[in-house]
Amino acid sequence: MARQLTSKGRQRRSQLINQATRRFASDGYHPTSVADIVGGVGVGKGVFYWYFESKEQLFLEILRDAQKDLRRCQRNSTADLTDPVDRIEGGIRAGVIWMVGNPDLRRLFEFARSEDTFAKAMKVGEATLVSDAAQHLRIAIDAGRIPDRDPQALAHGILGVTNQLTMAYMDHGDGDPAEVGDLVVSICRNGFAGLSDDLTGDSNSPAMTVKPTWSRSV
Amino acid sequence: MARQLTSKGRQRRSQLINQATRRFASDGYHPTSVADIVGGVGVGKGVFYWYFESKEQLFLEILRDAQKDLRRCQRNSTADLTDPVDRIEGGIRAGVIWMVGNPDLRRLFEFARSEDTFAKAMKVGEATLVSDAAQHLRIAIDAGRIPDRDPQALAHGILGVTNQLTMAYMDHGDGDPAEVGDLVVSICRNGFAGLSDDLTGDSNSPAMTVKPTWSRSV
DNA sequence: GCTGGAATTGACCGGTTGGTCAACTCCCCT
DNA sequence: AGGGGAGTTGACCAACCGGTCAATTCCAGC
Numbered sequence: 001m002a003r004q005l006t007s008k009g010r011q012r013r014s015q016l017i018n019q020a021t022r023r024f025a026s027d028g029y030h031p032t033s034v035a036d037i038v039g040g041v042g043v044g045k046g047v048f049y050w051y052f053e054s055k056e057q058l059f060l061e062i063l064r065d066a067q068k069d070l071r072r073c074q075r076n077s078t079a080d081l082t083d084p085v086d087r088i089e090g091g092i093r094a095g096v097i098w099m100v101g102n103p104d105l106r107r108l109f110e111f112a113r114s115e116d117t118f119a120k121a122m123k124v125g126e127a128t129l130v131s132d133a134a135q136h137l138r139i140a141i142d143a144g145r146i147p148d149r150d151p152q153a154l155a156h157g158i159l160g161v162t163n164q165l166t167m168a169y170m171d172h173g174d175g176d177p178a179e180v181g182d183l184v185v186s187i188c189r190n191g192f193a194g195l196s197d198d199l200t201g202d203s204n205s206p207a208m209t210v211k212p213t214w215s216r217s218v
Numbered sequence: 219m220a221r222q223l224t225s226k227g228r229q230r231r232s233q234l235i236n237q238a239t240r241r242f243a244s245d246g247y248h249p250t251s252v253a254d255i256v257g258g259v260g261v262g263k264g265v266f267y268w269y270f271e272s273k274e275q276l277f278l279e280i281l282r283d284a285q286k287d288l289r290r291c292q293r294n295s296t297a298d299l300t301d302p303v304d305r306i307e308g309g310i311r312a313g314v315i316w317m318v319g320n321p322d323l324r325r326l327f328e329f330a331r332s333e334d335t336f337a338k339a340m341k342v343g344e345a346t347l348v349s350d351a352a353q354h355l356r357i358a359i360d361a362g363r364i365p366d367r368d369p370q371a372l373a374h375g376i377l378g379v380t381n382q383l384t385m386a387y388m389d390h391g392d393g394d395p396a397e398v399g400d401l402v403v404s405i406c407r408n409g410f411a412g413l414s415d416d417l418t419g420d421s422n423s424p425a426m427t428v429k430p431t432w433s434r435s436v
Numbered sequence: 437g438c439t440g441g442a443a444t445t446g447a448c449c450g451g452t453t454g455g456t457c458a459a460c461t462c463c464c465c466t
Numbered sequence: 467a468g469g470g471g472a473g474t475t476g477a478c479c480a481a482c483c484g485g486t487c488a489a490t491t492c493c494a495g496c
Contacts, residue, residue, distance in 0.1 A: 006464090006472065028333045030248035034454060044475040049455065051473095085411070107332065113385075114329035115246040123389065137410060146411045149404065156386045157379045157405040164378025165371065167331075171341070186367065187375040191409035192355060193303070193364045224442065224494090252484060262445040267485065 003050070013051045015041055021062055025104035029059060029111055060121055063112055066105040067125035073098045074132075084140040091133060092162060092188060093181040099166040100177040106166065130155040158188045221268070231269045233259055239280055243322035247277060247329055278339055281330055284323040285343035291316045292350075302358040309351060310380060310406060311399040317384040318395040324384065348373040376406045 005013065019040045023032040034055055038048050052058040078090040099106045112118035130152060137151035162184050169180045223231065237258045241250040252273055256266050270276040296308040317324045330336035331344075348370060355369035380402050387398050 004472075008463095009472070012473080026334070028248075028335075030246075031333075033452075035452090043473095045455085046457080046476075047474060055454070088410070111329070111332035114325060114332055115249075116244070117246075147408070149410075150401070153383065153386075153401050154405060154410045156382050157402075158410065160378035160380070160382025161375045162378070164374050164381065168371075168374045183368070183371050184375075187372060187409065189409045189411040190365070191405065191407045191412050192306070192367075192372045192376065193407040194409050194412050222442080226493095227442070230443080251482075253482090261443095263485085264446075264487080265444060268443065273484070 009051075012041075012043075012047070016048065016051060017058070017062060020058055021104050021108070024059065024062070024111075025107040029108075029115075056117065059108075059112075059118065062105075063108065063118065063121055063125075066102070066108065067128075069102075070095065070098050071125075071128065074129075084136040084143065085145055087136045088133060088140070088158070089185050089189075091136075092158060092185050093178075095129075095162050096166055096181040096184050097177055099162070100169060100173075100180060103170050106170065110167075126159070130159060133158055161188050227269075230259075230261075230265065234266065234269055235276070235280060238276055239322050239326070242277065242280070242329075243325040247326075247333075274335065277326075277330075277336065280323075280326060281336065281339055281343075284320070284326065285346075287320075288313065288316050289343075289346065292347075302354040302361065303363055305354045306351060306358070306376070307403050307407075309354075310376060310403050311396075313347075313380050314384055314399040314402050315395055317380070318387060318391070318398060321388050324388065328385075344377070348377060351376055379406050 003009075016037060020032070020037045023036055023040065027036075034048050035045060038045050041047075052061075074091045074094040077094040078087045081087045081090050109122065112122045133155035134151035137146070137154050140146045141148050141151065165180060165184050165187070169175075169177075173180070221227075234255060238250070238255045241254055241258065245254075252266050253263060256263050259265075270279075292309045292312040295312040296305045299305045299308050327340065330340045351373035352369035355364070355372050358364045359366050359369065383398060383402050383405070387393075387395075391398070
């Protein structure tokens with residue numbers, strides 16, 4: 001393994017990755033055959049096994065790269081923030097924007113969590129996200145900025161809200177992704193029974209009356 | 219379809235459903251073959267097609283029944299509550315308890331959301347849950363009990379927190395499921411920046427200092 | 437003990453799957 | 467110009483898939 005690739009080779013490789021990502025996301029991992037992937041690119045089947053060990057390894061690579069990219073985006077957008085609450089908010093917004101901007105990878109995450117073969121890899125990335133947020137929450141708690149509750153649990157809550165609302169947006173969405181970020185931050189900060197007034201001191205929290213256009217009425 | 223079954227037949231049928239549920243949950247829907255299911259029960263393959271139209275139809279039936287059962291549990295435990303905020307809390311707790319008590323079905327939900335073939339059926343059930351919670355939120359907002367924000371979005375947030383934290387519990391859990399319910403309610407009500415004091419008036423909200431034993435430190 | 441529908445069997449089918457491989461082309465480097 | 471590794475082909479393979487079905491057994495009601 002770890003073949004020496006020319007620029008043409010690298011190009012073909014990412015071509016296959018892109019095609020596979022699309023098909024996995026639209027049809028599912030199992031229903032997508034290797035023949036489908038190479039057929040979509042217009043090459044013979046052997047090409048696939050020139051660049052990848054197996055279908056499973058390819059999928060794992062896609063997952064790992066996506067997790068890395070998400071994390072990179074969050075780091076970038078929170079790098080210059082010092083306040084712990086600001087950092088949490090920044091992380092949430094970056095996460096929302098990434099998920100809305102990468103719906104295919106978002107769907108792949110969804111599937112990967114559900115199957116044992118890939119769940120382990122997913123858990124690792126998720127744990128990183130959670131413990132990262134938990135760290136900032138811990139600091140905020142120690143500083144008396146937010147109430148003292150289990151930071152890990154709070155972080156899971158944040159992740160849950162982000163996942164669910166980005167999913168709802170992807171299903172019905174037609175508004176501004178940044179607006180979804182506002183909404184997620186608002187809910188994460190205050191829950192459904194939270195106060196309208198911002199009590200944490202910083203002033204960049206969104207209005208409490210946010211009403212997205214994509215919210216459906218069933 | 220809709221065959222006339224004797225009591226023996228009904229028994230075998232649910233035997234197959236149970237076996238399929240277990241295998242689908244542990245190995246995934248696609249990796250589980252019909253041969254695996256009937257093999258696990260110890261019968262011939264024809265038996266499967268005597269009781270079910272197809273593998274896909276069986277899975278859809280499992281999903282529908284599970285959704286129905288979850289909803290039934292929520293209705294039962296909120297039937298005698300009149301206060302809208304109490305009803306929301308009751309629904310959350312019932313949902314948590316059901317998910318913790320039905321980990322296999324919980325996993326099946328996870329997969330079903332990820333694949334187009336079943337996503338539609340899942341969306342229906344999820345929309346019911348969401349609109350149900352949203353209705354109570356609407357009432358609470360109109361009564362001035364909670365801040366005025368989009369009820370649908372809040373309901374999605376609640377669902378997200380519930381899903382994520384029950385999942386985290388299933389992965390690392392060893393504590394009391396009711397404690398998880400407290401935690402989810404606490405986060406849903408107040409978010410991470412919420413006040414320690416209960417401002418909604420009713421007194422059965424959980425302590426803010428809940429710290430589950432299953433929260434991992436990474 | 438006969439009858440008829442419920443229940444069960446497992447060989448069988450056409451199709452698909454992930455993966456292999458010998459043969460071949462392409463193209464850069466000397 | 468020719469050597470050699472990168473890149474490509476597609477026939478091929480064994481295994482497996484979901485689903486069918488004629489044949490057989492089981493058993494309750496008469």
